[in-house]
Structures are given as C-alpha cells and as structure tokens.
Amino acid sequence: MDIAALHAAYAAGDQNPRCVVEGIYDRIEKEGLRPVWISIVPREQAIARAHALESQDRSKLPLYGIPFAVKDNIDVTEMPTTAACPAYAYTPTESATVVTKLEAAGAILIGKTNMDQFATGLVGTRTPYGICSSVFNAKYISGGSSAGSAVAVAGGLVTFSLGTDTAGSGRVPAMFNNLIGLKPTRGAISTHGVVPACRTLDCVSIFAETSYDASLVLANAAGFDAADLYSRQPAVGAGASPWAGAPTFRFGVPSEALLNFFGDDHNPALFKSAAEQLTTLGGVAVEFDLQPFLDAAQLLYKGPWVAERYAAIAKFIGDHKAEMDPTVATIISGAANYSAVDSFDAAYKLEALRRTTSTAWHNFDVMLLPTAPRAFTIEEIAENPIERNSILGTYTNFVNLLDLAAVALPAGMRPDGLPFGVTLIGQAFTEAALLSLADKLHRKLSTALGGSRRELATTPSLKAANPPHGCLLMAVVG
C-alpha cells in the first residue's frame, strides 16, 4: 500500500504497524525468501520495532509504520552485507546513514534484497541468490542491479525500497516493474555505509509506487553527511526549476534517428504517446541531438571508470575472483587494462562532453527518454550477458557521469502485458521538480500501481516543488 493509504488505515484504526508487518512475514514465509531477498530482519525483531513505534508521537514520524527494503549493498547493523557475493559478506556494526535516517522517520525495515553482484549489471541475473523476474512475466528479467528492491515494491511486499544507481540500476528495474524509480543528484543522499561501485558516481535510489511516496522518502533520506566524501550541499540557486510551476515548459526529445529501441515493436509508439501526453501538460517538445549524451555513456564501461569498480573491491578480487559471478569478474578485471594516463584522457573527454551537453539545457528544461529501449527474457540475457545488458543502459548510463537527476516512471502497458517506462531527466538538484512533473505524467499514462490492481487515481497528487535552496520566490508587481 502507498504511504497515504497506509497512514489513513492507521489513523482510522483499520490497520496497525504490527499487523502490516505480520502480513508481510506471512507472505514471505509462503512465497519463500528467494529470489527477492538475500536476508530479512527476524520476524520478532520487526514486530518489536512496529510495537515500539506505536507508543511514539506519529505526528513527528513522517514515515510512521511504513515497511521498506534495502538493497544488499547497503549496510544494516548486525545483518550481513553481501553485495550478492557470499565470499565478500561482512556484518557491519553500524547502519548506512540513509537507513538510520529512514528508521528515525518511523519506517520499518523488512530486509535486504537481491541484486546484480557488486551492483554491476542492469539485469538482475548476475547473482547466486536466484534470478528475479519482472512481476508481470516470470520469463522476463526484473532488471537490475537493484532487482529485489524493485520486485519487493511492485509485488506489494513493502511500500518503498532503496536501490543504488550508478549506470541505471535504480531506473531500469522501475520500468520492468511499473514503478517510480528516483535517481537523485549525486551526493544528495549519503552513500556512507554503501558498498561502492563507482564512488564518484554512485547514488542511493528510491523505488515507490508513486511520485508522492518517492518525494516523501527523499525528503527523509536526503541531506549532507560529513561521513560521505561525495555528499554535497546544493549551492545557492542550484536546482532552480522555474518551469515546474509554470503553465508551459520545454522538454527535449531525441531526434528519431538516434532513438533506438533495438528491434522492439511496441515501445516506439508508447514513447511517442508519452511525449504527446507531456504536451497536454504544457510541455513544448524540442528535438535535440542525443549523440554527445550517448558518447558520454560509452565512457562508463568502455573506459577507465571500470577501474573505480576495481578500486572498490581490489583487495577482495585478488583472492576471490573464482568465487565471483563470472560476468561480473570479467567486467571488473578489465580495469587492469587502463593506465592513469587513460584515466586522465577519459576525464578530458568527459569534461568536453559535459561542456557540449550542458548547452543542450539552454533549449529545454527537462529531457524525456525511454527508461530502457526494450525488455529481455532471462534466456536472452543468458545467451548474450554483456551486450544485451549494455543495451539496457542506453538511456541511463550517461546520467550520473553528467551530474543529472532522473525519475523513471511507468508509461503504460504493452499488448504483451509488459510495462513500458519513460524517464524525466533534469540538471543537478532538480529532483523535486522532476517528481512533481513525473506525478502528472504518470497519471496520464498509467492506471494501476506497481504490480497491483490498486489505482493511481486514489493516491494523493504531488504539489509543485519549493524554490531551490537559498532562494526566495519573488512576485514582481507593477
């Protein structure tokens, strides 16, 4: 259930956190731990937590009694962190900052979810803990790397979940499971206590059924953390989004020649329809050249950024390569081919692409893209695990490198019953504005929430964003 519905049920006395938690554990017991979960909080501990909450002042707990899950590369005290690699597992004595903050807001942790090992993948199949499927079709991948986190929300086990997103891991699974997938600005949510993939690019992401929920979770998850080297405080004026409250705004759509759906028959029409619906919300479509964005994307896996993945687990990989997922081991070992000179050369290339792409934002306020070009079956991924994975990241890989924020949202169902998704992308610190627009577009394109039959129309709308940090709204009269 979405946050507002759950809070309404709590307020009416129709529900209480203990019963909700009991219900979740009953379902997990019935459906089995795998493949969604790697480990769960012991039932009695979660019940005790729910019980303890009941005596607290609900008005001070914005996430009172809301069950959530976290990806298993995010530390939770006294629970193993595996990053989906059993040989790597360790048990932290401290929870990640973001987990502590969400629990302080009243949320109830249920467990830790399955993922592509070391968050290296967009498929959800690179794990020894079982392969997650899309909640809509067991033959199709759930997407990854935040596979279990997406499926736990779409399957109605929890209200929201945390993923991580370096290359699209918080967005691709949102598309395949009909969810909102928020990839905030780098540094907006602390990554302290998160196993690094690429430390300079990693973001904690949020899966939820609605933009309203994602927004509320973000408000409680974000904030500067001195313990995270890459935590950021927005500069004065950062994230200014005057378009968010305006009657019209401009959105970038790629020229058709560069919009590749890799042979899919249904997604082109669904994307076109999403763009049309955006115009009914005041959007004016502006065609732009996607090529420099795609060029930036190439740097992520075909360049020295792979060395960040190596740096993150350098000690481990030396001794335990054989215990790793073979695809993940192959990708990360590729780092050995890159020198420091390559790394600076790539930094110059990225800087040039940042410069080129930054001018695109003079022409539009927000960018509309497919979240992923197409879906794949688990079998298709097994046949060609690297190339097909890389197709999935076509429209997500460049986002973190170029310091952008993104919200993936459901964009209707295909005739074959699989969901399609689009992503709204904006400049750094525009996530609040993106979410408010995503909420409006979501309501134009979708009816049911996640994998459920519950209706989006019954959930609260998200108000337009507040003015950015350090700014006042001014009315010029006269």
Place this chain on the structure above:
Amino acid sequence: MDIAALHAAYAAGDQNPRCVVEGIYDRIEKEGLRPVWISIVPREQAIARAHALESQDRSKLPLYGIPFAVKDNIDVTEMPTTAACPAYAYTPTESATVVTKLEAAGAILIGKTNMDQFATGLVGTRTPYGICSSVFNAKYISGGSSAGSAVAVAGGLVTFSLGTDTAGSGRVPAMFNNLIGLKPTRGAISTHGVVPACRTLDCVSIFAETSYDASLVLANAAGFDAADLYSRQPAVGAGASPWAGAPTFRFGVPSEALLNFFGDDHNPALFKSAAEQLTTLGGVAVEFDLQPFLDAAQLLYKGPWVAERYAAIAKFIGDHKAEMDPTVATIISGAANYSAVDSFDAAYKLEALRRTTSTAWHNFDVMLLPTAPRAFTIEEIAENPIERNSILGTYTNFVNLLDLAAVALPAGMRPDGLPFGVTLIGQAFTEAALLSLADKLHRKLSTALGGSRRELATTPSLKAANPPHGCLLMAVVG
C-alpha cells in the same frame, strides 16, 4: 616602469610606446637574448604595433602601450612555441586567448620567455636555453618554471608578464625576484593555446611589480572561454570576501612545528615579521594545522597526477625522450607506473583532503605562508635536482589541487641581499580581495619594485575588491 607611471609619462608626452619599445630592444641587443628569452617579436614588428596603437583611442585601451612578455608554453601566432624543448617546437597559427585579450587591451608583446621544460620544475634550470638567475644574485636560481617571465619583469624589460602555474611556477620565481606573482583561480584565465602540464590544474599566472598592475592585467586577461575545457564562470556568490573591506579579518598561520624553512637562517624571522605586519592591517592570526595541506601537496608528484604531464605529451615523449631535459624526462616517464585504479584512489584521497582542508576556512579568511621555504644556488640544484626542487614547492604545491587562489608578494630583503616572499592564499575566486590585501601588506614589507630602485610608494594603491559575481552590497540600517 609600472603601468600608472608609464601611462602618466605617455599622457605628459614624456614618453611614447615606440620609444619604450625601442628602449627594450636596445637593452635586449646589449644584454643578449639568452637566458631570459627563447624568442622575441622582430623589432620592426613591435615598433609597427606601437605605432599603430598611437592612432587608437587610449581611453578604450586599459593596457595602452604596456610592454609584456609571455612564457614560451603560451602560443603566439607565427612564433614558435617550444615549452623549452626544441624538438617539441611548433608554430601556431593562432595566439592563446589570453594573449589576444591583452593585445586587444593595448599591451605590446615583446617576446617569449625561458622556462623549465614543459613547465615541469620550480627552478628555472631545466632548459637548454641557458639558466636564468635571480636578478639579485647570479649564483642563485631565478625560480621556475616561469623563469624568464619573472626575470623580464624584475629586470625592468617589460611591465608585466604571463607565466603558468600548476605547482607554484608563477609564485616561486616571484619570491626570488621580488615581484607580485598572481596565481588566479583555476579556469579564471583561459588556458586555450597553452601547452598543458596538468590540464585539470594549470593556470595562467601574472608577474608584475605591484598588486595594482597585476589586478589591471587580471581584469583584462580573465573571462570565460568556450575554447578552454576547464574555463569556469564563477557561481553566484563565489569569491565572496566580506573580510576584504572590513576593519578586521582572520588569517591562518601554520603552527611553528610544521613551518619548515629547511635550514634557512633568515627566512623564519622575515616570515614572523610579515605576520606581525599583517596584524597591523587588522589581521587576527589564527594558528592552524598545515598537515592536510602538505598531504595534498604530496599527491602532485608522488601520485598519478604525473600521468597528466605524460598525457599532455604522450605522442612526443614516445619518440623524443632522448631530446628532453633528463630530469624532466625522468619525472614524466614515472607516469607509466600508475594505473587507472591508482588514479581513482588518489582522487578519493584528494577528495578527503579537500573535505578536511575546507573546514579550515571556517576559522580564517586568508592564509599566510612563506612563498618558498628557502633559496638555492644553481650549483645546489645541479647537485640534487629533484629533491631540492620539491622543497621549493612545499607551500605552493597544494594550492591548485585544492582549488585555491594565491598572491605571492615581496616580504623584505635578507641580510645577504636576496629577497624573501610570502603568499596570501584564499578560496576560489577571491583573487581580487587577495590582491587588495597583498597591496597593503606589500607596502608594509617592501620599498623597491622588482629588481629596480623605483619605489613602491610612488605607485597607486589598489582599492578594495568589488562584491562577488551575482551579489549586491547591502547596507542593513536600523
């Protein structure tokens, strides 16, 4: 002569640009091209340029008729750029942006100056074009890498000059030649048309006799340049320096234990005296821990940033290593030892040091350091060319890595007739404020200009800085 004196002489008709230029070429003819210059503008061409200027509207040319020199890693159209490596020489068809801007403001280029090869050195001895000395003692190094640029100004050949500064190359020679050496914020002056040393760190620097002159040159040299990948526009509020106009301000001085003069007998007292004089200007000394700044400095040569120097000349060094200065070749070849993983690891270390050192700025507004711990003779450098070079950079190496601005200024003469120098360091985009404070302190510590007997007291004072970009000064009354 300083800019104001020259402009006064022009206005009074006591001088004209042609005569000034003739005088400079007469001196060069008499003293010889080497070791100050690598190449000069042909006399008749410089005279023609001076002549052409005379028919222009002087009121629109802030640098009308001011002779200047540029380091030979800065392109000037139709003149060879050697970076002090004859085998590397090429002849550009376009001048560097900064040269074009200064010429457009009325300045007259005389020539291109000697330097440590590929700007790799702080000594001025790593060049096949002859070794520059301090204008105060022929046995002592001029400092480098911008050796000839400093000597040309201190020797009174030109009014100002351009150097480059990655590790201190625009500051160390300022100390050894009794000059102002301005190292602006990275990206404030375009490096388009400059041979890279470390592209992510390089700055064009300014040598002048006074802060007033450096400030006027900066105003005409700085500005965003789309052709320079690392050119920056200051964010709103960047460089805010409320202390610049205030009756009191706080300045950081390192605890004595970390203030190393490497055996020098005179500099400790001169540094102490500079700190005392700063208090008479309203400064309140705040002791701080220099160690994290020194740690950052270590990354520059003992870490993968050397790979940037390699990346800059990778094609050349492969075929021409034997034609390079052996010390420079050794240093730059060291880049081969670093992998992309090292490079990311070092980036994390730097980020951690940025975080640590950034909090130091809560306690003070500006930092006072010796420019270099001590001087060396040319012979001393020849005996131990790498280690002694590295001692010279003790207080300069961290500045560009930590995105700071700096002004080196004269700080009195030693009993042996050599000059001492101190540097004021501030956060990014504070150079205008630093220059106004440097001007006041300079007048407390020094009398003569550069290597001349002309008096600082006769030159105009620099007014306090304007409010930073995007800000208004507000008076709160009531």
